[in-house]
Each structure stands twice: as structure tokens, then as C-alpha cells.
Amino acid sequence: MSLKKSISSLKLPHYKSTAGMAAVRMPIPKEVLIPLSPMNAHHATMSEPIVQVGDHVTVGQMIAREKDRGASHIHASVSGTVTGIEPYAMGNASGTAIRIESDGKMEKCPDLKIPQPANLDEFLQCVRDSGVVGLGGAAYPVWAKLSAAQKGHISTVLINGAECEPFITADHRVMLEHGDLIQKGIELLKQFLGSEEFIIGIEENKPDAIAQLTERFKDDPAVKIMPLSSVYPQGAKQVLLYNATGKVVEKGQRLASLGVIIINVSSLVKMAEYFVTGMPMVERIITVDGSAVKEPKNLIVPIGVSVRDVVEACGGLKEEPGKILFGGAMMGKPQESLDAHIMKATNAVVIMNRKEALKTEPSPCIHCGRCVAVCPLGLNPTAFARAMELEDPAAKAALLQKEQVKVCMQCGCCSYVCPAHRPLAENNNAGIGFLRKWEKEHPEGGK
Amino acid sequence: MEQLMMSSGPHIHSKDNSRRIMLDVILALLPAAIAGVVIFGVKETLPILLTCVIAAVLSEFLFNLITKKKQTVGDLSAVVTGLLLALNLSTNVLWWQAALGSVFAIVLVKCLFGGIGRNFANPAITARIFLLMAFTSKVAGGVLPDGTTGATPLDLIGTGAQLPTLLEMFLGQRGGAIGETCILALLLGFAYLLIRKVIRWEIPVIFMGTVFVLSLLFSGFSFETALYELLSGGLVLGAVFMATDYTTTPITLRARMWFALGCGLITFVIRWFCALPEGVSYSILCMNILSPWLEKWTRRKPLGGV
Structure with missing residues (x-):
């Protein structure tokens, strides 16, 4: 292994001030809205509700059943009454969510058993x-x-x-x-x-x-x-x-x-x-941090709790929020408001103030090569940018294929280092989207 | 609550920006510029430096104005081009020739190709070559520190004539262009660029190293000759400041290393076997043209790709 070449990477500021803070349980929320998808994603892999409005549910009780391999069973994270099964926007896709009004008791589902698998x-x-x-x-x-x-x-x-x-x-x-x-x-x-x-x-x-x-x-x-x-x-x-x-x-x-x-x-x-x-996944530890949060914390939260309640449990906001992220500062997904809800795969809520949320206007690429040097996978983001400027869709697809945009994992290192502040990661993502669509429409030339 | 930002990640950014990089290059060129002024005289050099910089900035400003493009002089890259060109000229050059060089560099070589980041040839080098062609004696004629015109060390190597000592060569007490003679000042600039991570050491070291090693081999292992070759002409200036230009060199480090090797090779061949005394400018221009191919030839498979 001594000849192993090293993978390019980035030294980032860590901002991990919550590392020393033991996870604390947040107060029981009055209400949860549990999205029937494990994360805020483009793919709307949903689960099917198996409860009805008005039903009484207990913690750990299954309320939605997986519909396909990408989805998971969803369980009630509080005890109380189902008050709504409603549409829920998830990224670019729309989905469904189950609203439960909590009775404040956190009563456990009596049917839960400790599993004893044999094979x-x-x-x-x-x-x-x-x-x-x-x-x-x-x-x-x-x-x-x-x-x-x-x-x-x-x-x-x-x-x-x-x-x-x-x-x-x-x-x-x-x-x-x-x-x-x-x-x-x-x-x-x-x-x-x-x-x-x-x-x-x-x-x-x-x-x-x-x-x-x-x-x-x-x-x-x-x-x-x-x-x-x-x-x-x-x-x-x-x-x-x-x-x-x-x-x-x-x-x-x-x-x-x-x-x-x-x-x-x-x-x-x-x-x-x-x-x-025997308790299925109904809660998780999340990190709540960012310049706009008064008391950053590691919180144990029920799935489906609103960002508003989470923020409340962290002493509220000390500044006007500019951006709310599910996830970290590099790959976190921006949320539209404090009314977003924690999903299973939400590992952090980062709330930046307005100043930090502002992006610098991009200037022309100076061909410095930093994006290429930093890419952990050895891709060339400037080639993707060049491709996306092409008018002819076939030529665009051909260049994107040749430069293998689909290998990109969206880590964002290229955008981070770009001295011209060009939205390279965003462009890569657009390139992947374009190429997927184009290949679907042109199965012959999609090689 | 006002609208939240919905822009996609990353949501943090390094502190670098293009203007800061250009400013770093200008700062790195200052020791060489100051050394040039000290060695060749304020009256002889300052007008050329100012003319080149002002003409470069002004022509970019006017080009953008006339073609109704977004104003780009604020990125300071025109200052870099003007300054680099001036440092590549000897004090013999007339003010209008210097100005013409800047206009040529900015308008023909840079702006007409789409401005910053889009030109394929190094503007300062191409302009210098243009001036050499047009007004040979005035631009390139070695001006000695005392103001008289004479042969540069590169003309003298191998003729048996009296050369400046190696220390004089290192400090810049010899004939040549304004910014190319004081190696000490150029190395200070090099160190600064390395500290600021504007460039990597590979290109200048490979470029200079190739010339040094080839000179050593072809001179029958005369360290003295090889050192004179290293300290002569525009090698250090070219290797540190022109062969490291982002826009006109390949984008990957691997291809940039081949670029540097090619520069060293061509420089040596021109110096050693051709009629011209100096080859740095031509070598860089040649390799500028080869850059896209170097990128292609040295391409590696991405991790998880083909």
C-alpha cells in the first residue's frame, strides 16, 4: 500500500463547537408532521399510510408501510391522535406526511417485542x-x-x-x-x-x-x-x-x-x-448549530418535529435567519422555512445568518485549476461548465459523457475553492440532470 | 421573516478570490520592479513601467466600453499584464513602443479571445515577441546598468568574452530587460507566491531544472556554464511568472509539469543550437499552443470512472 496515491481533499474549518455537548432530549412537541419519505430528496420514494385521521397512535406504532425498496416503514414518534394525512413538499418532489397531535404522554406501543431472529x-x-x-x-x-x-x-x-x-x-x-x-x-x-x-x-x-x-x-x-x-x-x-x-x-x-x-x-x-x-426508528440525535442559533446543541428529537420546535429547544434564534440547512455547510439541503420537519436522515439543522447566507457574485473563470486539483475523484468541473454553455444538446451530452459528469458525487469541493466563486457544484448537478434526461430520451446514443 | 436563501451547497467558501490572486502576483512582481528601477535608474525605467501598466488598463477599459462588455479592469489582471510586459522590456524601448505592446497584449491577445481566462497565449509574452519582431534593436538590445548598450551575458557565453561574476548575475548587475536581471528579487517573488499558494513549485523548478541539466550535459558538466544559463536572460522571470500563468497553461498539475519540461527543452534548444540568443519567450508561447493537447494526453481515469 505504500505506493497508494492519495485522494485530493480539502482542509475545511470544522465549526464543531457542539462536539463536547452530550445529546439532550428536547421537550415533547405538541405536534409532529412525519414525512412519508426518509429524506428531503428529489426521488419521492414514499410509504403508504396505514392509519386514518382520528386514529389514536402510540410511540413505535407503524403508521405507514414501505411501498418499494427505496422506502421504509414509518412509525409514530409521539403518542396522540392523527389529525391529518396531507400533501408535503420535499425538495423538488411532492409527497405526503402524517400529522399527529401529541397527547404529551409518549405512551409506548404495547405490541413492540424484542426481536429474536434465527437466521x-x-x-x-x-x-x-x-x-x-x-x-x-x-x-x-x-x-x-x-x-x-x-x-x-x-x-x-x-x-x-x-x-x-x-x-x-x-x-x-x-x-x-x-x-x-x-x-x-x-x-x-x-x-x-x-x-x-x-x-x-x-x-x-x-x-x-x-x-x-x-x-x-x-x-x-x-x-x-x-x-x-x-x-x-x-x-x-x-x-x-x-x-x-x-x-x-x-x-x-x-x-x-x-x-x-x-x-x-x-x-x-x-x-x-x-x-x-424493540423500539423502531422514531427519534434520532441531530446537531443544531449555526450563527443564528442562540444555544447550539446536540438534541434527541422525535422524527417529524418542526424546525421551529427544534429552534425553540435551543433558546430560539439570536439573528434573522438567512439560510436553514438540513445537513452540514457543504452538502446540506436548504429549507424553505422554519416549518420544515426533521426526517430520518436529517443529521443536523444549521441556521446561518443573512450575511453568511449571501453568495458572492461569480466572476469569469481564470483557469487556475484549483477545482481540478481538489476534486477527490479526479474530475474536471471546468469541462462540465464548458459543456453546459454549449447550445447543441447532442454536443452538450457528448462532452458531459466524455468528461463523466455522472461520476461526480456533489461534495462541493470545487465550488468551495473557486476563486471566481463560480457555482461549479451546482453546474455539475445540472449536468447530471441534463445527461440523465438526455440518455433516457436517446437510448441509442446514450453510450 | 424575509425570504430564506435556497441556493444549493456548498454554503461556505474559501476566502480566496480572483482579484486577490492578481494582487498577490503584483506584489510578487514588486521586488523585481524595484530592483529594475535601482539597477537601471528611475528616469530610465519608471516611465516604461507606468506607460505599460496604464496603457494595459486603459485599453481593457476602453475595449469593454466600446464592445459594451461588463467592466473587468477591477480584477487587476490588466495591471499584471502591463507590469509583466514592462519587466520584459529593456530601457531602450521608446514610450510609444511600450504602450503599443500593452495595447497589443490586452486587445489582440486577451480581449478579442474573450477576456480573462479565455486567451490561449500569454499576453505579455506575445506582446514582447511582437515588439521584438517590430523593433528588434530597441526592445531587446542589452542595456547595461550604466546605460550603455552592449551584449547581454547570453550573447557572450561561449565567446570567451568577459562575463559578469555569478554574484553580479544573481544580484542583477548585468545587461537585460528591466525585471529579468535581479534573480534575488525574482526568487523573493517566487517565495511569496508559494507562501500565498498562488502557484506551485513544480512548474518553475522543472522549467529551470531542465535548462540547467541540459546545459550541464551539453557543456561537458561545466557547472559554471549551467549556472550562467540558469541566471541569464529571462529564464527565472519566465519560469516563475509567465509559465505559471493560469489561463495559458494546462489545467491539471500533471499536464503543467509536462508544459514546464517542454518550456525548458525548447528554451535550451533555442539558446544552444539556434541563432537567437534567448528562447524563454518562444518556448512559453510554443507550449501555450500545446496546452490543450497536453491536457488531453495526460488525462487520467477518474476514480470510479473510465
């Missing part, structure tokens, strides 16, 4: 019942990811505790506070997937988590704690995989075909929690 199929079914999805952002159901083990042996489980995004410390807190559940999760995967190697990748800016977990697993040769340099985007799939194992997912390949799966540390813990308590 892989039963185990996967249990994980499916838990409703746990990838909590690092992708929101892909964990059972579907683990089901790769039905097709081929998964020898290595890469547990992602990098948390390279500025502001977010939720995974960090999970690693500090739930080492027991990490251990439980690893035992489950050992037992049912038969994996031999567990690598927990953690950025060096979390020395306490590295120390604690190293101590916890010192007698387990299967578990390796791997300190990673604190650079962005260390936690991205391709980057983490390469830095931790030296492997690369080539074009057309699936990660599982390498015998590897990557699971976010919080997802692993949520999954393990279900096998300890």
Missing part, C-alpha cells in the same frame, strides 16, 4: 421492521443494504464515523455515548452476515471517540479502529473505501461486489437499538 432472512426482516435507513444522508434502507449478504459474502463492514461535514457532531456524540450499541451492532452483523472484518473509520478530530472505541474493542481482533485525517470529504463512499481499504468501486460495479458494505455509525447504532429495546 439471515429473519434478521433482515427485523431490520426492515425497524424502519432504519442510512442516517448519513443517503437514507437508503439499512435492510436493503444488508440484503447484499443474501447474494454474496460480505467480508468487510466499513463503519463510517468520519463525519467530515462542518458543524455536524451527531455521529461523534453517538460514538461517545453508544459504544455498547456499536458493539451490539457489530455482534449482530458478525452473527448473521458472517463478516470477518469491521473497520470503524473516524476522523482524527475526534480523539476521544477513537480512544474510547479502541479501548472497547481492544480484545476483538475483528474490529479495527482506523483514524483518518480530518479532511473533507473523508466520509464520502469512494473516499472512505479507498482510504480505509485501498479499494475502488469501478464504473458499473456495486460496492457489495467487492465484499464490502459501508454503514454509517448512527445507522448501525439505531439498528442495534431495535434489537435491544
Whole structure:
């Protein structure tokens, strides 16, 4: 491995002032609005409601059933009455959400049982019942990811505790506070997937988590704690995989075909929690931070709680908000108002003040090459920009294909470094969108 | 509550901007400019420096005005071009020739190709070559520090004539263009650009290193000759400030390294085998033209791509 070339990356300001703050439970909200999709995404993978307006529900009770592989079961996060099943805007797509008025009791669903799976199929079914999805952002159901083990042996489980995004410390807190559940999760995967190697990748800016977990697993040769340099985007799939194992997912390949799966540390813990308590995914730890937030915190919040309530639990706003993000400062998704609701894959709420939210007007590209030098995947964002300026759609598609815009993972490093402040990441995204559409319309020339 | 910003990520940005980069280049050129003024005299140099800079900025301003384009003089790149051109001229040049060079650089080489970031040839170098062609003796004729016209060290190498000492060469006590003689000042600028991360060390080092090594080989391992080659002409000025121009060099570091190697090779060949005493400008211009191909030839497969 000594000849291994290093992946380009970015040293970012961390803004992780909440790292030392233990997660605290927020007050029981009066109401939750639970979107029937695990995240605010373009793909509207929805679940089907199985309750009706007026129904009484309890914490952990299933209220919506998954409709397809991308969706997950949804469970009531508070006890109370269903007061609405209503349309809900999610990014560019529209979806549905279930509104529950809380009775303030947080009464547990009486039907919950501690699952006792006997084999892989039963185990996967249990994980499916838990409703746990990838909590690092992708929101892909964990059972579907683990089901790769039905097709081929998964020898290595890469547990992602990098948390390279500025502001977010939720995974960090999970690693500090739930080492027991990490251990439980690893035992489950050992037992049912038969994996031999567990690598927990953690950025060096979390020395306490590295120390604690190293101590916890010192007698387990299967578990390796791997300190990673604190650079962005260390936690991205391709980057983490390469830095931790030296492997690369080539074009057309699936990660599982390498015998590897990557699971976010919080997802692993949520999954393990279900096998300890029988409680499906109804709450999570989020980081609330940003210049406009009075008291930044790590909060344990019920899924579906409004940003307004979350902010309230953090002492309110100290400044007029300019931008509300679900996620960190690099890849966070902007929200339209304080009336957005926390979803399963929401790992942070970052609220910037108006001044920080303003973007500098772009100036012409000076061809400095910083975007190319920083791209972790070795792409050329200026070529995508050139392509998007072309009038002829066929020529545009051809150049985008040649420069392989679809490899781009939207990490945003190119935009961050651009001295001309050009919206490169945004342009890459537009390029991906254009090319997908074009290839669909031109299946022949879509090579 | 006012409307929230909905722009997509990233939501933070590095502190750099284009204007700051240009300002850094200007600051990095100042030691060489000051050294030129000290060595060749205030009266002889300052008018040329000012003429070039003012003509460059003015012509960009007027070009944008006449063609109704967005005003771009604020990015300071025209100042860089004007200053670089002036430092590449000898004190023999007449003021109107210097001004003409700036207009040529800005209008013909830069603005007509679409302005900053779009020109394929280095404006200052192309303008210098244009002036060399048009007014050879006036522009390139070696002006010695005492103001008399004479041969530059590059003309003298190999003739057996008396050369300045290596220390004089390093400090700039020799004939040549205003900004090219004081190697010490140029290296200060180089260090500043490295500290500010405006350029990387690879291009200048490979460029100069290639000339040095080839001179060493072809002179039968005469370190003295190789050092004279290194300190002579516009090699250091060209390698540090012109071969590192963002716009006219390839965009990837890998291709930029080949670019530098090519520059060194062509410079050496011109100096050693051709009738011309100096080859730095021509080598950079040649490689400017090759830049897109260098990018293509050195392309690597992206991670997870083909």
C-alpha cells in the first residue's frame, strides 16, 4: 500500500463547537408532521399510510408501510391522535406526511417485542421492521443494504464515523455515548452476515471517540479502529473505501461486489437499538448549530418535529435567519422555512445568518485549476461548465459523457475553492440532470 | 421573516478570490520592479513601467466600453499584464513602443479571445515577441546598468568574452530587460507566491531544472556554464511568472509539469543550437499552443470512472 496515491481533499474549518455537548432530549412537541419519505430528496420514494385521521397512535406504532425498496416503514414518534394525512413538499418532489397531535404522554406501543431472529432472512426482516435507513444522508434502507449478504459474502463492514461535514457532531456524540450499541451492532452483523472484518473509520478530530472505541474493542481482533485525517470529504463512499481499504468501486460495479458494505455509525447504532429495546426508528440525535442559533446543541428529537420546535429547544434564534440547512455547510439541503420537519436522515439543522447566507457574485473563470486539483475523484468541473454553455444538446451530452459528469458525487469541493466563486457544484448537478434526461430520451446514443 | 436563501451547497467558501490572486502576483512582481528601477535608474525605467501598466488598463477599459462588455479592469489582471510586459522590456524601448505592446497584449491577445481566462497565449509574452519582431534593436538590445548598450551575458557565453561574476548575475548587475536581471528579487517573488499558494513549485523548478541539466550535459558538466544559463536572460522571470500563468497553461498539475519540461527543452534548444540568443519567450508561447493537447494526453481515469 505504500505506493497508494492519495485522494485530493480539502482542509475545511470544522465549526464543531457542539462536539463536547452530550445529546439532550428536547421537550415533547405538541405536534409532529412525519414525512412519508426518509429524506428531503428529489426521488419521492414514499410509504403508504396505514392509519386514518382520528386514529389514536402510540410511540413505535407503524403508521405507514414501505411501498418499494427505496422506502421504509414509518412509525409514530409521539403518542396522540392523527389529525391529518396531507400533501408535503420535499425538495423538488411532492409527497405526503402524517400529522399527529401529541397527547404529551409518549405512551409506548404495547405490541413492540424484542426481536429474536434465527437466521439471515429473519434478521433482515427485523431490520426492515425497524424502519432504519442510512442516517448519513443517503437514507437508503439499512435492510436493503444488508440484503447484499443474501447474494454474496460480505467480508468487510466499513463503519463510517468520519463525519467530515462542518458543524455536524451527531455521529461523534453517538460514538461517545453508544459504544455498547456499536458493539451490539457489530455482534449482530458478525452473527448473521458472517463478516470477518469491521473497520470503524473516524476522523482524527475526534480523539476521544477513537480512544474510547479502541479501548472497547481492544480484545476483538475483528474490529479495527482506523483514524483518518480530518479532511473533507473523508466520509464520502469512494473516499472512505479507498482510504480505509485501498479499494475502488469501478464504473458499473456495486460496492457489495467487492465484499464490502459501508454503514454509517448512527445507522448501525439505531439498528442495534431495535434489537435491544424493540423500539423502531422514531427519534434520532441531530446537531443544531449555526450563527443564528442562540444555544447550539446536540438534541434527541422525535422524527417529524418542526424546525421551529427544534429552534425553540435551543433558546430560539439570536439573528434573522438567512439560510436553514438540513445537513452540514457543504452538502446540506436548504429549507424553505422554519416549518420544515426533521426526517430520518436529517443529521443536523444549521441556521446561518443573512450575511453568511449571501453568495458572492461569480466572476469569469481564470483557469487556475484549483477545482481540478481538489476534486477527490479526479474530475474536471471546468469541462462540465464548458459543456453546459454549449447550445447543441447532442454536443452538450457528448462532452458531459466524455468528461463523466455522472461520476461526480456533489461534495462541493470545487465550488468551495473557486476563486471566481463560480457555482461549479451546482453546474455539475445540472449536468447530471441534463445527461440523465438526455440518455433516457436517446437510448441509442446514450453510450 | 424575509425570504430564506435556497441556493444549493456548498454554503461556505474559501476566502480566496480572483482579484486577490492578481494582487498577490503584483506584489510578487514588486521586488523585481524595484530592483529594475535601482539597477537601471528611475528616469530610465519608471516611465516604461507606468506607460505599460496604464496603457494595459486603459485599453481593457476602453475595449469593454466600446464592445459594451461588463467592466473587468477591477480584477487587476490588466495591471499584471502591463507590469509583466514592462519587466520584459529593456530601457531602450521608446514610450510609444511600450504602450503599443500593452495595447497589443490586452486587445489582440486577451480581449478579442474573450477576456480573462479565455486567451490561449500569454499576453505579455506575445506582446514582447511582437515588439521584438517590430523593433528588434530597441526592445531587446542589452542595456547595461550604466546605460550603455552592449551584449547581454547570453550573447557572450561561449565567446570567451568577459562575463559578469555569478554574484553580479544573481544580484542583477548585468545587461537585460528591466525585471529579468535581479534573480534575488525574482526568487523573493517566487517565495511569496508559494507562501500565498498562488502557484506551485513544480512548474518553475522543472522549467529551470531542465535548462540547467541540459546545459550541464551539453557543456561537458561545466557547472559554471549551467549556472550562467540558469541566471541569464529571462529564464527565472519566465519560469516563475509567465509559465505559471493560469489561463495559458494546462489545467491539471500533471499536464503543467509536462508544459514546464517542454518550456525548458525548447528554451535550451533555442539558446544552444539556434541563432537567437534567448528562447524563454518562444518556448512559453510554443507550449501555450500545446496546452490543450497536453491536457488531453495526460488525462487520467477518474476514480470510479473510465
